[in-house]
Amino acid sequence: MTRRFTLFCITTLSLMALIGQPAVRADEPNKAFAAFVDEYFDAYFAWKPSDATAAGLHQYDGKLEDSSKEAYLLRIEKVKALQARLAQLQQGSLSFDEKIDAEMLDHLMKAELHDLVTIGTWKRNPMGYISGPASSIDNLMKRSFAPPAERLKSVISRLKAVPAVQTSMKANLINPPREFTDLAIRMGEGSIGFFKDDVYNWAKEAAGNNTALLKEFETANAAVIKSFEESASWLKKDLLPTTKPNQFAIGKDKFAKQLLFEEMVDIPLDKLLAIGEANLKKDYDKFVATAKKIDPTKTPAEVMKLLSDKHPTEEDLIPAGKRTIEKIRKFLIDKKIVTIPSEVRPTIMETPPYARDGGFASMDTPGAYETKATEAFYYITPPEKDWDAKRKEEHLRLFNFPVLEVVTIHEAFPGHYIQFLYAKQYPTKTRKLTYSNSNVEGWAHYGEQMMLEEGYGEGDPKIQLAQLSEALLRDCRFVVGIRMHTLGMTLEDGTKYFQEKGFQEHSTAFEEARRGAYNPTYLYYTLGKLQIYKLREEYRKLKGNAFSLEEFHNTFVKQGGLPIKLIRRIMLPGDTGPSL
Structure with a gap:
């Protein structure tokens, strides 16, 4: 799942309506x-109408984001005003659920302002300008x-x-970093083909016999293609030559605040890094021991290569996922x-060209308020057509058959697709329409390990090695993200780290390290998994003999994608302990 937070809503409220509101009892809804x-959420939709469409609220379908500098500055002031209003409400009487949502x-809002004002992603990363319109x-x-x-x-x-x-x-x-610009070029060139072929073919069929509507489309689409070509x-020709490599680091203070605002984690970075490195060592040692079970005469890397030798062809990649x-x-x-x-299955297909930002698989699901369009898409990223044979082969090795099963566990069952199926049961509007990555990605990554612990694969060391390979990948993200953004690790060093510690092919290692350049806190996979395991053990103690793994999982996913700190307050009444 690639979106950090998804937000949506319906009505407006004047400032005066909040002034002088009488106190309400904590167990009554605070109007x-x-x-x-x-x-x-209404203000958010005015800012991000494409997210309204994704949520299933279609009154914004004809609008697109205003990406001008003036629009960004207005949004910053709007969020600050909303933030002040919320602080006033938090001083009043709110129910338990309202306090959680508040x-x-x-x-x-702190995370959004941090991104817009402090980091300034809109001024340093072209990728959103390229992927956003095509996605909408x-x-x-x-x-x-x-x-x-x-x-x-x-x-x-x-x-x-x-x-x-x-x-x-x-x-x-x-002055965007070169790594961001490189990816934007790939996404932009892919988007040209998307508008020329995919969009055109769909529109031609959608227009039917309405030649006037098709002509209007063709005129608008031609202008889009021209703008993307330009x-x-x-x-490539003007911006890239002016960029410099390894200028992406945001620094310790910004990194710590991003983690705090987005995931509600305030662990000092040195301690956090130590946790990540310790978990990596544990998984690394397990990987080595498991590799010896498969073939004690070979190195762990050679054993992993034995697994990756058996992978789908380029043509069979999507069918293999199915x-x-x-x-x-x-x-x-x-x-x-x-x-x-639900009995409904996800649709498995190639990742759209505009969304190929270095990730290998993702789940794209309809929003909690969508009542008609129930299609959920499990995307798998194929090799790029212009890659040479060696790079294509390295990419496909990532999808070797045991690893592909683990990827499906993460993306579909019991991972992101299960979260989607529960979305309509989330108890409040806020929880239906927002999420944190340490919850959603942590849950999906937790599912990989938990499934094998519960017997999936029947002890086959190849499946175990595949799961550990995915765990090491996330452990490396944990360490590399912190080191690249706070301790001076270069993209080249990060690539080498993924190769040596994560047993990744070079092309995969490069894509993973480059992702860390624009996604600093992608440690949330392992971070969330560890938090969920800790929560599970404390929940087990609370329930005693009444503990059921199925009930724990059902209860967890029904709460929505809240940061684990807030999930603990719901599932462990009176909890004040650390989430990790």
């Missing part, structure tokens, strides 16, 4: 807080929440606003791991 939540929203169009195309012709009208409306986004990118960017050329679903789903049911509230 002023409920109205604030509405206004907060703290979530408070941290969410794709969300209208791929989910059938309205008749195709009606959705095409919204597509056209958004297409007309895309060239302005590309203009804003050129005006806003100031952007790709500008990024073949993993039923076996894993059946195991969940037979072993009572977690209740599956």
Whole structure:
């Protein structure tokens, strides 16, 4: 799952409505807080209309984000005003659930301001300007929440606003790191083909016999293609030569605050790094011992290569992913791991070109308020067509058959797809529409290890090695993210670290290290997993003989994607202990 937070809502509230509100009992809904939540999300949708579409709220389908400098400055002031209002409400009487939601929203706004003001991602990373418009169009195309012709009208409306986004990118960017620009070029060139082929073919079918509608689309789409061609050329010929490598680090203070605001984790960075390195050593030692079970005559790296020798072909990659679903789903049911509230399966397909930001697989699900379009997409990233044979081979090795099963556990069962299936049961609007990565990615990563502990794979050391390979990958992210952004580790050093400590092929190691350049706190996979294991043991002690793994999992996923610190307050009444 790639989105850090997804936010949505409906109504507005005037400032005066919050002034002089009478106190309410803590067990009664606070109308002023409920109205604030509405206004907060309404303001967010005005800022990010594409996220409204993703949420299943379609009154914003014809709008696209305003990426101008002026819009960013207005958003900053709006968030500051909302933040002050929330602080006033928190001084009043709120119910338990309202206090949880208020703290979530408070941290969410702090995280947004940290990103907009302190880090300034909109001024240093071109990737969002490239991927955002294509994603907004794709969300209208791929989910059938309205008749195709009606959705095409919204597509056209958004297409007309895309060239302005590309203009804003050129005006806003100031000295972006080379690593960000390289990825933006790849994504931009992929987006050209997306608009020329995928969008055009869909629109032609959606228009049917309405030649006027198709012509309007063709005019708007041609302008988008031209703007992306110009952007790709500008990024490659004008911007890239001015960029410098290894200028991505945000520093210790910014890193610590990002982690605090997004994940509610305030562990000192030196202690956090020690935790990550210790967990990596533990998994590394297990990896070495497991590799010896498979072939004691070979090094661990050679044994991993034996596994990765058996991988899908480029043509069979998506079909191979599809073949993993039923076996894993059946195991969940037979072993009572977690209740599956739906018979619907995810759709497995290639990651869209505009979204190929260095990740290898992801889950794209409809929002909690979507009532008609239920399609969830399990994306697997294929090799790029212009890669040479060696790089393609290295990429496909990552999807060797045992690892592909573990990837499906992470993305689908019991990972992100299960979280999606429970989304409509989340108890509040805020929890339906926001999440933290340490929860959602931590849960999916926890699922990989937990499934094998519960017997998946029947003790096959190859499956165990695959799971440990994925664990080492996340452990390396933990360490590399901290070291690259706070201790001067270079991209080259990070790549080497993934190769040596994570047994990754060079091309995979490079992609992983480069991701850490623009995603500093991608330690949240291992961080969240460790927090969930700690919570589980304390929940087990609380429940005693009544403890059930299935009940624990059901209870956990029903709370939504709150940071584990807040989940602990819900599941461990009166808890004040550390989450890790």
